[in-house]
Amino acid sequence: MRFDVLTIFPQMIASYLNEGVLGRAVERGTVEARLVNIRDFASGAHKNTDDRPYGGGEGMVMKAGPIYRALESVERVGPRSMVILLTPKGERFDQSLARELATRDQLILICGRYEGVDERIRRTCIDMEVSVGDYVLSGGELAALVVMDAVGRLVPGVLGDEKSSQRESFEQGLLDYPQYTRPRVFRGLEVPSVLLSGDHEKIRLWRRTESLRRTLERRPDLLQRARLTPEDQAILSRLKEES
Ligand code: 6GU
Numbered sequence: 001m002r003f004d005v006l007t008i009f010p011q012m013i014a015s016y017l018n019e020g021v022l023g024r025a026v027e028r029g030t031v032e033a034r035l036v037n038i039r040d041f042a043s044g045a046h047k048n049t050d051d052r053p054y055g056g057g058e059g060m061v062m063k064a065g066p067i068y069r070a071l072e073s074v075e076r077v078g079p080r081s082m083v084i085l086l087t088p089k090g091e092r093f094d095q096s097l098a099r100e101l102a103t104r105d106q107l108i109l110i111c112g113r114y115e116g117v118d119e120r121i122r123r124t125c126i127d128m129e130v131s132v133g134d135y136v137l138s139g140g141e142l143a144a145l146v147v148m149d150a151v152g153r154l155v156p157g158v159l160g161d162e163k164s165s166q167r168e169s170f171e172q173g174l175l176d177y178p179q180y181t182r183p184r185v186f187r188g189l190e191v192p193s194v195l196l197s198g199d200h201e202k203i204r205l206w207r208r209t210e211s212l213r214r215t216l217e218r219r220p221d222l223l224q225r226a227r228l229t230p231e232d233q234a235i236l237s238r239l240k241e242e243s
Contacts, residue, residue, distance in 0.1 A: 078105025
C-alpha cells in the first residue's frame with residue numbers, strides 16, 4: 001500500500017507516521033508514505049494556497065491551481081489507485097470502508113481545510129470524499145491520519161499477528177469485551193474469576209457475552225448490522241430480560 005498525502009502541514013502527518021504500528025510498517029516498507037507540501041506548488045511571491053471565496057462570506061477557500069499541480073506531481077502506482085478528498089461533507093468512514101480501501105494499491109489523500117477546496121478540483125480530480133465523523137476539524141490532516149492508520153493496519157504484514165485485526169470485535173460489528181492484566185487485585189477490584197479458570201470455552205462465552213452486553217448498552221444500532229449467531233441471539237435475549 002502506498003499513501004501520498006497532499007497537505008499544507010506535512011509535519012503534522014510526519015510525526016505520527018514515525019511511531020507505532022504505522023511507523024514500523026513504513027520502516028519495513030510494507031507501507032509506503034509520501035508527503036507532498038501543497039505550498040511547494042503555489043505561485044506568486046506569497047505562495048498562497050488559499051484565497052477569499054467568490055460571492056463573499058467567511059473564511060478562505062483552497063485554490064485549485066496548487067492542489068492540481070501537486071496532484072500532477074504524484075506518480076500513479078498500480079491499477080487500483082484512488083484520489084480521496086478529506087472533508088466533513090464526505091462519505092462517513094467506518095471499518096467496512098477501511099476494508100475496501102485496504103484492497104487499493106495507492107491512496108492519494110488530499111487534506112482540505114474546513115471552508116473547503118475549490119469546487120472544480122472536487123469535480124475533476126476526486127474519486128471519493130471521506131469524512132471521519134460528525135464533528136468539525138480545522139483541517140483534513142487528522143482525518144487523513146485516521147484513514148491511513150485504520151487502512152494501514154489491514155494491509156497484510158502490517159500487524160505482527162495476521163489474525164489480530166480479524167479477532168477484534170469491531171470487525172464483527174460489536175464492541176470489544178473488557179480486558180484485564182496483572183495485578184489480580186487493583187484497588188480492591190478483582191479480575192473476574194472465569195479469566196483465571198483456564199477453561200477456554202467458558203472464557204470465550206464470557207467474552208462474547210460482555211461484548212454483546214456493551215454493544216447493547218452503548219451502541220444498540222450496531223446490533224442491527226452485526227453478524228449474530230444463534231448463540232449470540234440467545235445471549236442477547238437473556239441480557240434484555242436481565243435489564
Ligand atoms: Cl475529513 N475534515 C474536516 N475538516 N473535518 C472533519 C472531517 C474531515 N471529518 C470529520 N470532520
